[in-house]
Amino acid sequence: MFAVLAGAGSATRPQLAHLAGLSKPTVSSAVAELEGTRLAARSGTAHGATGRSAAVYRLGPAAGTVLAVDLGSTHTAVRGCALDGTVLAARTTYGDPRPADTVRAVLGELSTGPLRAAVVAVPDIAGDAGGSGARPATPAVATAVDTLGLPADLPVRIENNVNCAALAELHEGAARGRDIFCYLQVGHGIGLGIVAGGRVLRGASGAAGEIARLPYPWGPGHEPVPEGLEEYAGAGSLVRRVTTAWTAADGPAPHDAVELFALASGGHAKARSFVEEHAREVGRLAAAVTAVLDPGLIVLGGGIGANPQLLPGVRAELDRLGLPTEVAGCAVGESGTVAGAARLAVARGIHAVTGALAPQPPVPR
Structure with a gap:
């Protein structure tokens, strides 16, 4: 019942009974128990068309909060969220060598209940064997x-940043309603988030989607080097190639991809x-993705990938080389990674509460 209320945000007992598929007496008993532990609280009254009124419930002050960090x-x-997904505090800093200051600033604004869990998104392989x-x-x-x-006692999950952005696009963005798709990030680095069966595919060691590790360059007279593809397709290399080819007649050279x-x-x-x-280069990369995964949809994101100027060229090259695949720009934008991390953190926070509330097996005598 706690999980249902968290998903609804606010609801009356009849609404909770409908959402949970339980009887009204069962729901009334559960809500009373949640109220008694301050995990739920009344937030107002709803009036129906017949003139009847019903108490509206939301999560209570003991439900707690979670933290999401895009490192x-x-x-x-950084985002601090209630367990119904409401963003309570958020900060973003650029070029700051002290990310702990940003975390502390957000934690200082979270005053409701215990901190239940944190998810940290990183631009690297995130988890241990099994991708946990x-x-x-x-x-x-x-x-x-x-x-x-x-905090030392805080349960922390580490997740790949591209996987988090893919989750945000699945639930809030360009891939809503899709069972399978890929999120292709092109920016400072490159990466791929793979969603299949409505879930992120992490692989045996948490490294699924690490397309930066594809052998590159590959051909006569070329020796592939580790992460050579990312070195070539990333923003830094693009700008270096531009700077080398730029002449005085072209005017002031651009300092970055922006x-x-x-x-x-x-x-x-x-x-x-x-x-x-x-755009053609990204289209070739997208064609390689379709040859392996046939995702039906590729969502482009990242500092470069999100720019709509790329879309026509990517689509044309993919049409020429790859399987029939829709290409869309990301809809959530640069906040996609922290939004996806927040969604994971909320799920873990809810589990922390419901696991604690679950009946425990009897202790053997």
Whole structure:
């Protein structure tokens, strides 16, 4: 009943009975128990068409909160949420070497009940064998998570940032209602979130979707190098290629991908040629994805991938090389990773409560 109320946000007892598929007496007893433990509270009164009124319930002050952290390469985004998904506090900082300050600022605004769980999204392989996220997969991830200064007794799940963004698009964005799709992130790095059967596919070691590890370059006279594809397709390499080819006649050279796309949008011929070529490169990567996964839909995201200027070129190259596949821009935007992490954190927070409330087996004598 607690989980049903958390999912509804607020509801009357008849509404809860309908949502849970339980009898009204059973629901009344459960709601009374939740009220007694301050896990639920009355928030008002609803009046029906017949003039009858019913108490409206929401989560109570003892339900607690959860924390979601997007520990990105260029930023730290933090959300504190109630267990019904309501965002209670949020902060995003850029280029801050002290992400713990951002975490503390959000924690300082959470005053309702215990902190139940945290999910930290990282731009790396996240979990241990089986992809559980119970332990960091690499020392670098462990060090990054340690810098957050999270409470020592707080249950923490570590998740890949692209997987989190894929979850946000599944529930809130361009992939709503889809059973299978892929979220292709192109930005500082590249990555793939794979959703199949409505769930994120993590793989045996939590590394499913690590397309940066595809062999590249591959061909006569070329020797593939680790993460060579990410080095070529990432924003840094794109800007370096632009800078090398730029001449004084082209005007001031763009300092980053944002400036490059702005110039292209304004009609700058050379900038537009680089954007169009990069769109074809992303289209080839998308074609490789369709050959393996046949997802039906690829959602483009990331600092570069989310730019709508890429869509026509990606679609054209994918049509030329790949299986019939819809391509859409991300709908949640740059907050997708922290939004997906918050959704995972809320689910873990609810489980923390319902697990504690579940009947315990008798202790053997």
